[in-house]
């Protein structure tokens with residue numbers, strides 16, 4: 257039986273100002289440590305240092321470099337290793353994207369690909385290639401006579417193109433605590449403070465107790481404690497393979513001809529309305545603030561500024577709204593899985609690329625990036641929790657051809673019109689194409705867009 261990581265959350269009650277101030281200080285310093293590490297070690301020149309965070313730690317202690325953080329050692333050490341592990345993940349994501357691109361590049365031979373994968377696998381080789389240092393051809397490639405110069409340049413080019421941005425934290429609102437930094441009490445949790453011997457005693461709303469490294473997240477005037485738990489996955493005896501498309505008005509359309517999440521748009525419109533209102537209010541407040549300044553009413557100006565131009569209220573409302581959307585998405589997903597009982601889900605590769613050219617501008621703006629990312633993350637999570645396979649297919653033209661006869665048709669909102677078969681529901685049509693693509697012998701994940709079009713046009717001629 258396999259297991260997966262599930263994050264469980266614990267919640268505090270509203271905290272007093274002093275407590276919040278201390279927690280925010282820790283979070284902010286924690287962020288500063290991480291950002292420093294990012295700025296110093298995320299570049300190409302630091303690749304070979306990434307396995308040496310212990311050495312860097314020792315150096316910080318020896319040179320007293322750590323003193324500037326004004327944090328107990330366990331905190332900055334945790335922040336340091338967290339940042340290092342994020343940099344490592346970042347590099348491995350970059351490498352995966354390079355590999356992906358290498359697979360798609362039809363000008364390369366299998367030997368070429370083998371060579372590139374070899375270089376990516378060994379950081380000392382990769383480092384030399386990226387920094388233009390002399391690299392002796394690895395032994396296993398000595399008799400291969402490949403165009404090494406070209407391949408090395410390709411590695412460099414792809415790396416530059418796909419090097420992900422390091423996620424610098426702008427606001428410090430989270431930090432981690434290991435078992436040495438907290439202990440549970442009868443009604444809550446004690447967290448190490450920056451004052452020696454003093455612990456922050458915080459009441460929690462439940463009595464669950466964990467012994468993992470956890471994340472503390474400061475949200476408005478409360479904290480959440482996020483704990484990663486290992487849970488067993490469920491057995492899955494279903495037979496159904498389901499194609500899923502991200503709908504036009506709905507969250508999902510399925511190859512079983514069902515639509516889920518019809519209220520998504522309503523939720524998003526509500527938020528857009530609210531944001532517009534908030535912004536206009538804030539603009540008015542800001543104008544007032546400037547007016548007071550001009551007229552020399554510094555006290556009044558200060559008051560407005562201290563209220564942070566309504567920022568507190570704003571972030572509270574935003575948080576509430578985000579939570580609503582999340583729970584709506586989860587609810588729809590659960591409903592879908594319950595109704596469809598799939599053993600495998602087939603969906604498009606790439607983060608909802610097709611959403612972008614399918615939605616009108618007004619909707620596109622509403623579907624902020626995090627929502628797309630969130631849907632995907634939850635879907636993948638539920639798949640592994642329920643032992644369902646998650647298969648990605650090539651998204652090219654899945655919304656442009658008819659799933660019955662294969663002809664190119666036209667799409668207008670909810671309606672897809674095939675010149676032969678007539679009108680179909682556009683999202684259901686796409687989800688059926690997605691399902692069919694799983695078994696398509698000619699089109700795989702790496703077939704370029706142009707080639708897909710050629711193949712589909714050929715099929716249209718035959719049909």
Ligand SMILES: [Zn+2]
Nearest residue numbers: 658661674677
């Ligand atoms: Zn048709």
